[in-house]
Amino acid sequence: MTSPLDPEDLRLLDELQDLYTTVEPVPPGLVACAQFAVDVESADFDIARIEDSEPLTGAGARGGTGTQITFDCGPLLAVMVQIQIRDDGTVRIDGWLDPPGDHRVELRTATGTTTIETSPEGRFAVENARRGLVQFVVRAAGTTVVTPAILL
Numbered sequence: 001m002t003s004p005l006d007p008e009d010l011r012l013l014d015e016l017q018d019l020y021t022t023v024e025p026v027p028p029g030l031v032a033c034a035q036f037a038v039d040v041e042s043a044d045f046d047i048a049r050i051e052d053s054e055p056l057t058g059a060g061a062r063g064g065t066g067t068q069i070t071f072d073c074g075p076l077l078a079v080m081v082q083i084q085i086r087d088d089g090t091v092r093i094d095g096w097l098d099p100p101g102d103h104r105v106e107l108r109t110a111t112g113t114t115t116i117e118t119s120p121e122g123r124f125a126v127e128n129a130r131r132g133l134v135q136f137v138v139r140a141a142g143t144t145v146v147t148p149a150i151l152l
Helices: 007-023 030-038
Strands: 049-056 064-073 077-086 091-098 104-109 112-117 123-129 133-140 143-146
Touching: 077 133, 077 143, 091 104, 091 133, 104 123, 112 123
Parallel strands: none
Antiparallel strands: 049 064, 064 077, 077 091, 091 123, 104 112, 104 133, 133 143
16 A cells, blocks of 8 residues: 655645744743643543633732632532732632532642632632642542643
8 A cells, every 4th residue: 555645745744844943942841730730630620711710919819919719610610719928939729619608628639639628618729839830630429520731
């Protein structure tokens, strides 16, 4: 069986690959980022989407810069987090779940997972989180909700 591509076609494809590699190379860390974002041990989960994101200013930033992000997973769950990057480089995360309740939140990073139990009101906090790619996994009432990965 002969190839549908002749040697001239293959040469042109090689030139196009070289051009794209030179002009717009794959960003460093993109493959690792994609693998991190989809690497959840169970395939039985719902995916939240970013509903809203806004910078924090004034008292909400608590002595640094910050962002407030709301993740939504329809009627199952909403997760709001305030991410504060402090002047010393540490990160504090304050979060709220709706509906509230005693649930488990996992903060996934490239180096491991931190598990946090929420209060009955659905509140949780993480002190001194490391900068980098993170993802929230919420295990609530028999369901698991995973947020998109975000960069702290």
